[in-house]
Amino acid sequence: MAMSSKDPIDIWLRAEQGSAGRKPEHSRASIVQAAVKIADDQGIEAVSIRKVAAAIGAGAASLYRYVKSHDELIELMLDEISGEYVLDPANGAEGEAPQRALLDLARQGRQIMRRHLWSAPLFLSQPSMGPNSLAYLDFALSILQETSLESSAKLRTAAMLTAVTSAFVQNELPLHPGANHSPVDASARAAYMAQVLPTDAYPALAAVMAEELAPVNLDMEFEKIIGTYLQGAGLSERK
Amino acid sequence: MAMSSKDPIDIWLRAEQGSAGRKPEHSRASIVQAAVKIADDQGIEAVSIRKVAAAIGAGAASLYRYVKSHDELIELMLDEISGEYVLDPANGAEGEAPQRALLDLARQGRQIMRRHLWSAPLFLSQPSMGPNSLAYLDFALSILQETSLESSAKLRTAAMLTAVTSAFVQNELPLHPGANHSPVDASARAAYMAQVLPTDAYPALAAVMAEELAPVNLDMEFEKIIGTYLQGAGLSERK
DNA sequence: TCTAATTGCGAACACTGTTCGCAATTAACG
DNA sequence: CGTTAATTGCGAACAGTGTTCGCAATTAGA
Known part of the structure; x- marks a missing residue:
């Protein structure tokens, strides 16, 4: 109330806008999907407000009714593709070794980043807070719950897992x-x-x-790198 | 000779230009250093051709006599700070364990990236080929020479080492x-x-x-992460 | 001294993100 | 039903970007 400026991070809170007024011709979801498609086809640099707007048949300035800035659009894109994770609770089952479950998560991450090549560098620099990203983080932490790591170590292990994955994709x-x-x-x-x-x-x-250079089996290398990283992270001890 | 267009990657080959003609008022080195300083102070996005040119007291278009494009300038910046590595041959001595030598390299990398915060994400996405970057790579490979890894594994281990370091810095x-x-x-x-x-x-x-969240000792975490990563990379076996 | 090569750079072009103002549309309220 | 208030669509404009072009200025060698 007393705040002079509107909250700067209503990104994930902002509802799809209330009752009265002209009904919107587009949606944030369709805009983000169009942006992802452009990035997939033409690279992340091709994702400009004008091109995305043109892709959905809208004027450039209209996009700002759904998205607050270009940076926010990219954050939304990252959260969008974070929704491609399949967070199967069976993987987090108590019987499963945390290592296996996390390895599966990393495998999925690799595939997602390969589907969206532009995302690999961004996953590094942008700690996203969207619902899908949080769901992913929560899932990874629930797996780590069975370990005896400190909570800070859990957080960093989860973060480093996607970071290492992103680095691998970047290098492959x-x-x-x-x-x-x-x-x-x-x-x-x-x-x-x-x-x-x-x-x-x-x-x-x-x-x-x-x-x-013998033709490298990248899949095997990936398994090895992630596996050994997790092994070193000290997950072995059960709680 | 028969090439229609000039070689696209004369970046690192292009000599500082021959004999006849007006003598240059600037140098590629000073330009790159100015750009690094701007990035250090105001972030990488502040590194625009016009601002760098203004920083050295030159017109915007003049920069293109020393640098072919904005992307090339950034690549030069990365190689510039890669020169901050101290590649002490004593660290690569045969007596030293490869793990220790590589850990030292990673420590240096962390400090460099902390000195130049903008560089952490870039080290991921840009496989630089400048002299300093190559010297660093060569040094890391010489350390790995003592191991029984395949050559492709050596290359990827070196790449992943800086990648993991960059990821850690990004997260800390x-x-x-x-x-x-x-x-x-x-x-x-x-x-x-x-x-x-x-x-x-x-x-x-x-x-x-x-x-x-207990105040984390980041230094110790770094040592542990890199150490365990290297341990998992299979360096233990001597050649 | 003349020639050829090189640098410096103002001006322009095609973009970019973003803001503003206003017309068009819609829901709710009196 | 008419009026009001809110919301969207968007053309136009502004500031900033990377980059190119053309030309003046300078310099080394012939």
Whole structure:
């Protein structure tokens, strides 16, 4: 009441607006979905207010009736795809080892980030607080409930789990044929490497590159990395 | 020779330009340093071509004589601060355990990212190829040389090491007093949490938040996280 | 001295996020 | 039923962005 400015974070509280007035022609959900589709197809940088507005057949300024800012739109997008997690309570069952349940969560996260390539870096920098993100966090914490970790350690373990997943996805992408969102394309990088390596300025790097890179099984690597990370996190001891 | 367009990635090859002509009033190094300073003070979003140009007393368009694009400037910034690593050969000595040497590297990385807060997310998304970045990579690989890992595993271990470090720094920042680069400020988030938690929609989260969060020793957590990650990476076996 | 190459940079273009003001629409109230 | 108040849609405008172009200024070598 006494606050001079409206609450800055009504993002997740703001209801879909009350009774009187012209009825809205769009919805926040459809806008976010359109934005996600654009990001999937053309990269995150293509997600501009004007393009999203055009995608749903609206004027640019109209979007601000549903979304407060561009940053908020991106936060909504992140929460949207966080809804793709399948939080099956069977995975959190008491019988299950926490490791397995968390590994499953990480697997899902990897798939989600691969479906939405733009999201991998963002999951790192943006600690989202939307309902889907909170549901995910809550689920991960419920799994960790069975361990003897301190609550702060639980929180960080959950956060680091998605962080490591995001890092892995980020690193596995260049090895794949897919799209090329790098500032400079990969072929140029390769040519550059070939030109700079013989300088024997980077002997260890040259040695590694010299070996024929056996086609890596990324799935197995992922399992191993997450598995060993969880093992190291000290979940083994039951409460 | 037959290439129609100039090589796209002369970023690191382009010499500081030959003999004849007006002598440059600036240098790529000074530009990058100015950009880093701006990012340190005002955040990465404040690093615009015009602001950097103004900082060194130049016209906006002049920057393009030293830097090909905004993206390239940021890549140069990343390589610049990668030069802050102290790659002491003593750490890579054969007697040292690889784990210790890599842990030291991660410690340095953490400090660098804390000095340049904007860099933590970027280290994730941008696989830089500048001389300093390559020197760092080469050093890490030379440490891993003593292990029995496959070369692809070596590469990914090195990449994941900085990735995990970046993730940790990203997660430890909100716990610190420092600057606030989040889309919405932390106090608002806290208020929101307080309002949404009693909904008992997130019981595990509520349970964790209820416990008094003992002031965490971030340094110790870092050591543990990196240590256990390296332990799981399978470095233990000597070659 | 002339020539060729290089830098500096104002001006412009195509974008971007965001705000403002106003017309159009709708629900509720008297 | 008419009036009022609230809400949406959105064209226009503003400030800021990355980038390109053309030209003047400067410099080294022929």
